[in-house]
Amino acid sequence: MDRMYRFQRHFYDLSRKYYLLGRDRLISDMRISEGDHILEVGCGTGRNLEILSRKYPDTRFYGLDASSEMLRNAERRKESKALRNMHVVRALAEEYSHSDTFGLEDPFDAIFFSYSISMIPDWESAVENSLRNLRNGCPLYIVDFFDQRSMPAWFRKALVAWLKKFHVQYRPDLLPHLKQLEKNGKGSLKVTPLYKTYSFVAEFTKTP
């Protein structure tokens, strides 16, 4: 991961603006209250955390990422913009905990994944771990690539090949997995397809 991002981190935000679509929609739709503790899993350069930290100065935002190269950008962003309510650490999505990784007594009030599920090989464990670290009755949000079934076949093929270069892969089993969790009484699921079926936002509210 670090090898891939060592150079990419310098132009990451500019290039991803054009194809990580739906991130701003998720940010604007998130249910956030003053005093909440909110985590982004796979926060990368901290682009989303900066927007949120500025918008909600009385809420605390946390980020974790597997890549220390990406986190160098996030740390620089936090320092240069004096974002006192933003805190990032190096940790794995599958293993972190609110207490050991972040020193928090209580689980998070919301957790979100923005285009990180498609990069995390064991995404099932990452979802399971996040549900463990989420307060009952609170939302887990995911924005990521959808199946693009309404796009032309040549577009789908080109996108898949392009994403593969960055170890990114559409997860066809993710939404059925969340539906199954809903059936098992773990929470309730709302899915919104975006830009036809380019991407989606899922909101999984953990059972109170």
Ligand SMILES: C[S@@+](CC[C@H](N)C(=O)[O-])C[C@H]1O[C@@H](n2cnc3c(N)ncnc32)[C@H](O)[C@@H]1O
């Ligand atoms: C495509 S980037 C998205 C960054 C950011 N969320 C955004 O919306 O701009 C995916 C991020 O997930 C991180 N990542 C991949 N696997 C991970 C894992 N197992 N645990 C934590 N982070 C991981 C990568 O290092 C990368 O920074």
